Structures are given as C-alpha cells and as structure tokens.
Amino acid sequence: MTGQSPYLLAIDQGTTSTRAVAFTLEGKPAAVRQIPFKQIYPRDGWVEHDAEEIWTTVENTVGAVIADVGGAERVAAIGITNQRETTVLWDRATGAPIGHAIVWQDRRGADTCQKLRDSEQGEIIQYRTGLIPDSYFSATKIQWLLNSQPDLRDRAARGELACGTIDSFLLWRLTGGVHATDATNASRTMLFDIHKQDWDADLLNMFDVPKDVLPTVDDTAFAYGETHSDLSDAKIPVTALVGDQQGALVGQACFETGMAKSTFGTGAFVLANTGAEAPQSKHNLLTTVGYRLGGEPAYAVEGSVFNAGTTVQWMRDELSLFASANETLALAEQSERDAVMFVPAFTGLGAPHWDPDARGALFGLTRDTTKADVVRAGIEAVCFQTADLLDAMTSDTGQPLTLLRVDGGMAANDWMLQRLADITGVPVERPDYLETTVLGAALMAGVGAGLFSTLTDTDAFRTVDRLFEPGRSEDWRAARRGVWQDAVARVLTQ
DSSP states (O other): OOSSOOEEEEEEEOSSEEEEEEEOTTSOEEEEEEEEOOOBOOSTTOOEEOHHHHHHHHHHHHHHHHHHTTOGGGEEEEEEEEOSSOEEEEETTTOOBSSOEEOTTOOTTHHHHHHHHTSHHHHHHHHHHSOOSOTTSSHHHHHHHHHSSTTHHHHHHTTOEEEEEHHHHHHHHHHTSOOEEEHHHHTTSSOEETTTTEEOHHHHHHTTOOGGGSOEEEOSEEEEEEOOTTTOSSOOEEEEEEEHHHHHHHHTTOOSTTOEEEEESSSEEEEEEEETOOOOOSSSOEEEEEEEETTEEEEEEEEEESOSHHHHHHHHHTSOSOSSGGGHHHHHHHOOOOOOEEEOOBTBBOTTTOBTTOOOEEEOOOTTOOHHHHHHHHHHHHHHHHHHHHHHHHHHHSOOOSOEEEESGGGGOHHHHHHHHHHHOSOEEEESOOOHHHHHHHHHHHHHTTSSSSGGGGGGGOOEEEEEOOOSOHHHHHHHHHHHHHHHHTTOOO
C-alpha cells in the first residue's frame, strides 16, 4: 500500500446487474461501474442466470474500478454483497458452472416446500433455520441442481463439485479456490441452524444435500483470502461477505435492537435488528442472521416482498407505460383516482402470506382508467405490502416501529416515499446515499481489514437527505388498506 489514502472496493452482485464501487475510508463513493446481465425464464415460475456471464460482469466492473482509482495497490480490501438465495453448482477443477444458476425468485421447488409446510418437518425447519419452507431459499435449488444430470451425485460424492450461493462462487473465482460463505448467506439456505451456527445434519439429509459440496461458514467480516493474479497485478484481501439485505442493514447503520430498514430493489425487504435474540415469528416473518462478528451473531426479523422494482420493470417493458423509471413520479402525481388496485404477485406472494401460487391482478379498471392510474397503483402496491410487513413485525415484537430507514433505486421517488409514510403511518427516512447495500459491504470489508475497530465506528458515514412524515388520517389509512387487503384476498390460493 502506498502512502496515499486507500480505498475499500465493494462488489454488489444483484439480481439484474453487477456493480463495483470504490469507497474512501470516510464512506464516500469514488468510482462506480455497473453492468446488467441477462434474465432467463425457461418456463412459468422458473428464473435462471448464467453464472459465467455474472463472473464476466464482476471481472469487468472490478477491473475498471481498480483502474479508475489508480491500481490494485490503492485498494485495501474487497467486500462482496450478493443476491442471497441464488444458487450455483460448479466444477472444483475448472471453476466452470454446471448449468445455470437458479435465482431466488425461482419457484420450481414449490411443491416440495408445500408438503414440508404441511408436515412436522416444516416446524423443524422453521425452528432451526428461522425460515418458512419455501423454494425462495436455496435447499430445493441445490437438490434440483444435483439431480439435473445423471452423474452429478456420483461426482459430488467423489469431491469433484462445489455448490453455494453467489458470494461463494465469486469468492472461489476471485481467490482461485477458497470455498467459503458467511453466516448471513448461510442463514438463507434452509440448511443452516442459526442457533448452533452450523450446517444441520438432519436438514442436509432431508434435502439430500451432501455437506462436502457446501462452503465453510465464517464471520461476515473475515480474512477470506486474496485475489489471484488474473484479476489484478497486486493481491487484494477479500475481508467481507454479506447478503444484500444484511448489507443494507449495515449500510443504514441499524446496529441497535429495534432499528429497521427497507430496501426497494428487485424485491422489497424489511429487516429489523433484534440483537442477540432470534425470535420465532407468529406472523410468517423470517428470522435471519443480520451479521456475525467474532463468532457472535446479531439477528434480524425480515419480511420479503417478491416484486417491487420488477413491478416497475414490467409496467415499462411489457406494458410500455413509460420509457424510463424516472417518469413514474410524474405519472403517479398525475393520477387522481384511488379506484385501481394492482397486486403484483408475478412469482407468488411473500410475507406475511407465503403463497407461491398466487398470481398478479389489476382490479378496478374502467374505460377512463389511464396509464397514470396503473403506474400509481403499481407503486402503491409496494407501499401496501411494506405496511403489511410492518404490521406483522409489530405484532411479533409488541413494539410499534417509530422510524423506517429506506434505500434502493425506488427510494429516489419522492411520491412513493410520501405515500409509504401515509399508508404505514410511520416516518420514512432517506439517506443521502441510496446504495446502502454496497456501502454496507465496503464498511464490513473495512472491519475485516482492521481499518475500523467496530461497526459503530461507521455510524457517522450515514447522512440523512430527507424525512417524510405521515400526512393522512387514520380513517384514510384504514380505508385504503381495507381495499388493498380485499384485492389480495382475491388472488390468494391458500
């Protein structure tokens, strides 16, 4: 490392694009590169990615950012944040993926998970993993991949194959063969006991997953290895892995029990820090590892909305209602009708319903319905679903939320955030820097590299752009949410 101030480089491998960002040690972005990649839909409910294409986007974005900051010797450490449950199987000898990655949105394991939910095994899974049996998580994806070709299970038994979430695959490629993950990503597989902090033998047997194909599980901030020569001239330590939503929890400085954030990306995800306690939800929320440092996990409760940004994408790409997401604010402001309700259950409904067979619907259409009305309804749908999650969290914890920190691409929309505050009745706080997921990965990398002694050293890096206060009456809120809940009831299948 030269005498110049170093940078922290974060890789944000998301559902639709890969971003690399170099941050100063004060948490300010200094260089950003982003590349989208292809979405693959083989059949209804199936979603796949080409893991080799993803790796190419990582190589290109990271290489460009390293060049932008003056070379690898200027980078102190790398952190990786990733789309969590998406699963890759690869050849240990070559590092080549076997088939496509199966994406977190994929529903091919839904029937298996429904049977588990209806059995005593479902209770075992929920208690040990904090998760509700669902094909959203990695277990049935790994099971499917191992069964996808006749020889794969024999090859796995011979130690020829490795499997893991995207962070594990990228770490393997970056370091030339380190097979590891962190506790936040492991906690999303439905194979990891969040209380014992280890892979669970009974669950591995239940899903027929051999432990030897899985990565070791380490802390979120940890010395995972160094980049090999194919990526850069100098070796760079990889010192953090963190699932994307937990990365945002860190980037939003939600370090105290009860603090909560909601990230509006491809999906929408609300996480509330519960500290050393791992509560089991009575309202279909998830318990997950928020982060783990020094072997000690900080837990979180989570509610997931499967379709948030994808709702905007669908309205843009399939309905051609606008050319750019930036137009949605003006369109929503144009609409003066409350009649249209949009339930965007393209791949089922997440918490608190967990209905994989529910499908999307538009209600209340009339001859004078405009595209502005539909756009408004699509944005409002994300707000209504978030409100449902906050209600469930309040019921589980007994503590009403007093502030919601928000981030992600949709959080740039002022109309949406004001409507979110109105519908939830909770003040909504937006930071200056919206990409808190990748910021969280960088801050964790700084902890892992010893540049920050504790996470709380990074508190000051988060600054507030605007606070949105609720501006509607309780009667208005109750009436609007009643119409929403009626619309949801009409698409539920369970």
